[in-house]
Each structure stands twice: as C-alpha cells, then as structure tokens.
Amino acid sequence: MSKLFLxxxxxxxxxxGSHYILTLSPLTKTIKPQPGQFFMLSVSNGLDPLLKRPFSIFRVSEKHFQILYRVVGKATEILKNKKAGDVIEALGPLGNGFPRIKPNIKPILIAGGVGVAxxxxxxxxxxYKKPLFFLGARNKKELLCINELRKxxxxxVIATDDGSAGLKGTVVDALSAFLTRHSSLVTRHCIYxxxxxxxxxxxxxxxxxxNIEAYGAFEENMACGVGACLGCMVNTKDGLRSVCKEGPVFPLGEILW
Ligand SMILES: Cc1cc2nc3c(=O)[nH]c(=O)nc-3n(C[C@H](O)[C@H](O)[C@H](O)COP(=O)(O)OP(=O)(O)OC[C@H]3O[C@@H](n4cnc5c(N)ncnc54)[C@H](O)[C@@H]3O)c2cc1C
Ligand code: FES
Known part of the structure; x- marks a missing residue:
C-alpha cells in the first residue's frame, strides 16, 4: 500500500481562534495510523509552498482521519481556506508513534497548546485504563479539545500561563504538584x-x-519527512537522530538538551 495518496x-x-480541525477522506486504501504518527500534507498544487508540512494524527475512523492545526504561517494560512471537496496530497503515516501502554501502568498524558492533537x-x-490528562495553554481561549476529552x-487538569482557566502556571507545574502529592505511586505511571x-x-x-518513564513527541521543522534531508535532527545520548524517521516520539531521558 502506497504511503502517498490523495x-x-x-x-x-x-x-x-486560529485553530482548525481538518477531516480528510483518502481516495485510495491507506495504512491505519497509530497515535503519535503524522502525515505530511501538501497544501498547494503549485510550487509555493513547495514542501509538504507535518501534522499529527488527531483522530481516525473507518473512512476518515482528522488533524488539528494551528495557523502559524504560509502553508497553514492556505490550508485554512480549503473547502469541502478540495483534494490534497498526503504522505503517511510516518514516524514511530507512541510506545504501547503497558497493562500495569497508569498513563499520564500532558499536552501543551496544539500538542493536544x-x-x-x-x-x-x-x-481499559483511563489516563490522567494535563492540558495547558497560554490562556483560556487557546485551551483546545476540553469538550472532546469530556466526551x-x-x-x-487544566493549567494556563495567565491563570484565566484552571491552575495558574505551566502544565508541567501542574504535573509537578500532582507528583509531589502522589509520590508513593509514581513508579506505576508513565508520561506521554x-x-x-x-x-x-x-x-x-x-x-x-x-524517576518516571517519559516519552515526548517532537515537532521540529521538517523538509522531507522521510529521513533524507537531515533537517530535523535532535541530539540524543546515541548521537543525532531524525525526528521524522526515528521519532517523532523519543524517551525524554535520552535527549541531550
Ligand atoms: C511531527 C510533527 C507533527 C506536527 N503536528 C502538528 C499538529 O498536529 N498541529 C499543528 O498545528 N502543527 C503541527 N506541527 C507543526 C506544523 O508542521 C507547523 O506548524 C507547520 O509546518 C507550519 O507551516 P506554515 O507554512 O504554516 O508555517 P511556516 O511559515 O513554515 O512557519 C511559521 C512560523 O512557525 C514556526 N514553525 C514552523 N514549524 C514549526 C514547528 N514544527 N514547531 C514550532 N514552530 C514552527 C516557524 O519557525 C515560523 O516562525 C507538527 C510538526 C511536526 C514535525
Ligand atoms: S525532515 Fe528530512 S530528515 Fe527529517
């Protein structure tokens, strides 16, 4: 099955504000994506912008898949003006995705901004195991998917930098407070x-x-998306690794910051 499809x-x-959910229906049979994998989407039929852009899989159903995107520049500005019936080219699913959640482990999911996707x-x-979910944003208006999560x-647990909703501070501050309160249980948790x-x-x-296992999905700028251009490298204890091919999910303990 080809990973390149319309x-x-x-x-x-x-x-x-500036955040959209795009629902796509592949025109041919495609490989089912796993959480943490991504698609490269081509937003233009012409040369500008030339490069496809990476977007995480947000939701998958039998016939459709969805991405959740924030408008930040040229490609996403074009994407937001696309209409139902328009056809775009996609490549994917790409990358490794999150590791499988072990049965005896309670997952803690932590999302900042559009990282919720x-x-x-x-x-x-x-x-079978309801995860703990920490959701952070700069302010109340930029908190995404609360209703989808409740469904x-x-x-x-909500945190905003300006305190306009939930706890005031970063989502990592909120997790830190939780872990301090539950320090005897933490070895049975894993962070995503x-x-x-x-x-x-x-x-x-x-x-x-x-001393908790933790995995993070990285969103480096990408050009090729398939490990060919070396444009998306992160520095790890094992040397430079490509986010597009060897990631985007890495154990956080392996990253050299
Ligand atoms: C694996 C992966 C998954 C991603 N998933 C999502 C997703 O689900 N939803 C979503 O909205 N975005 C996601 N992104 C980021 C998305 O690819 C970029 O926002 C997009 O490529 C920007 O294209 P643009 O032409 O609109 O902006 P550009 O004109 O290319 O850039 C505009 C501004 O945004 C900055 N920028 C561009 N890309 C990134 C990035 N990756 N991280 C931080 N800043 C960036 C640029 O430096 C510039 O300042 C993901 C990126 C990766 C690598
Ligand atoms: S984007 Fe080209 S190697 Fe990752």
Missing amino acids: ASIKENKEIA PLFALAESVK IRINP ACGPKAMLRELSFLAGKF
Whole structure:
C-alpha cells in the first residue's frame, strides 16, 4: 500500500481562534495510523509552498482521519481556506508513534497548546485504563479539545500561563504538584507528552527527578519527512537522530538538551 495518496476534504472547521480541525477522506486504501504518527500534507498544487508540512494524527475512523492545526504561517494560512471537496496530497503515516501502554501502568498524558492533537489520539486508543490528562495553554481561549476529552470521559487538569482557566502556571507545574502529592505511586505511571520544546525539556527534568518513564513527541521543522534531508535532527545520548524517521516520539531521558 502506497504511503502517498490523495484525500478529499470533508470538513475544515474552526474550533477556536486560529485553530482548525481538518477531516480528510483518502481516495485510495491507506495504512491505519497509530497515535503519535503524522502525515505530511501538501497544501498547494503549485510550487509555493513547495514542501509538504507535518501534522499529527488527531483522530481516525473507518473512512476518515482528522488533524488539528494551528495557523502559524504560509502553508497553514492556505490550508485554512480549503473547502469541502478540495483534494490534497498526503504522505503517511510516518514516524514511530507512541510506545504501547503497558497493562500495569497508569498513563499520564500532558499536552501543551496544539500538542493536544497526538495525545487526544492516544487517549482515544486506551480502552481499559483511563489516563490522567494535563492540558495547558497560554490562556483560556487557546485551551483546545476540553469538550472532546469530556466526551471520552476524561476530565483534564487544566493549567494556563495567565491563570484565566484552571491552575495558574505551566502544565508541567501542574504535573509537578500532582507528583509531589502522589509520590508513593509514581513508579506505576508513565508520561506521554507533546508540546513546545521548552515544555518537553522541563518535563524531562521533572520525570528524571521522580524517576518516571517519559516519552515526548517532537515537532521540529521538517523538509522531507522521510529521513533524507537531515533537517530535523535532535541530539540524543546515541548521537543525532531524525525526528521524522526515528521519532517523532523519543524517551525524554535520552535527549541531550
Ligand atoms: C511531527 C510533527 C507533527 C506536527 N503536528 C502538528 C499538529 O498536529 N498541529 C499543528 O498545528 N502543527 C503541527 N506541527 C507543526 C506544523 O508542521 C507547523 O506548524 C507547520 O509546518 C507550519 O507551516 P506554515 O507554512 O504554516 O508555517 P511556516 O511559515 O513554515 O512557519 C511559521 C512560523 O512557525 C514556526 N514553525 C514552523 N514549524 C514549526 C514547528 N514544527 N514547531 C514550532 N514552530 C514552527 C516557524 O519557525 C515560523 O516562525 C507538527 C510538526 C511536526 C514535525
Ligand atoms: S525532515 Fe528530512 S530528515 Fe527529517
């Protein structure tokens, strides 16, 4: 089955300021993506922008898949104006995805901003063990997917930088308070995270302090998406590793910050 395919847009809906959910229907049979994997999407039929852009899988169903995206620049500006019926080219699923959640471990999911996308996919895939979910954003308006999470019976712990909703501070501060309160239980937890690099860095130190296994999905800028251009490398204890091919999910303890 080819990873390069055409998909028709079913819906492209704004869910919060500058944030959209794109529903795509592949025109041919595709490989089912796993949480933490991503697609490279081509937003233009012409040369500008030339490169496809990476987006995590947010939700998968029998016929469709969805991505949740934030408008930040040229490609996402074009994407937001796409309409139902438009056809775009996609490559994927790519990358390794999150490791399988072990049966005796309680998953803690931590999302910063639009980093909620792959973690929502992970939360939906956990059938028997309801994860703890920490959701952070700069302010109340940028908190994403609270209703979608509640629909799958997850009530997230919320943190905003400005205190306009939930706890005031970062989502890592909120997790730190939780781990301090429950320090006797923490070895039975495993952290799965996605968000800005600074958040993953802080989380890596926190997980190290409490000796908890932790995995983070990285969102480096990408050009090829398939390990050919060396444009998305991260420095790890084993040397440079490509986020697109060997990631985007890495054990946080392996990253050299
Ligand atoms: C594996 C992976 C999964 C991703 N998943 C999602 C997702 O689910 N939803 C989503 O909204 N975005 C996601 N991203 C980021 C997304 O790919 C970029 O926002 C997008 O490529 C920007 O394209 P653009 O042309 O609109 O902006 P550009 O014009 O390319 O950039 C605009 C601004 O955004 C910055 N920027 C671009 N890419 C990134 C990035 N990866 N991280 C931080 N800053 C960046 C640029 O430095 C620049 O300042 C993911 C990235 C990766 C690598
Ligand atoms: S984007 Fe080219 S190697 Fe990762």
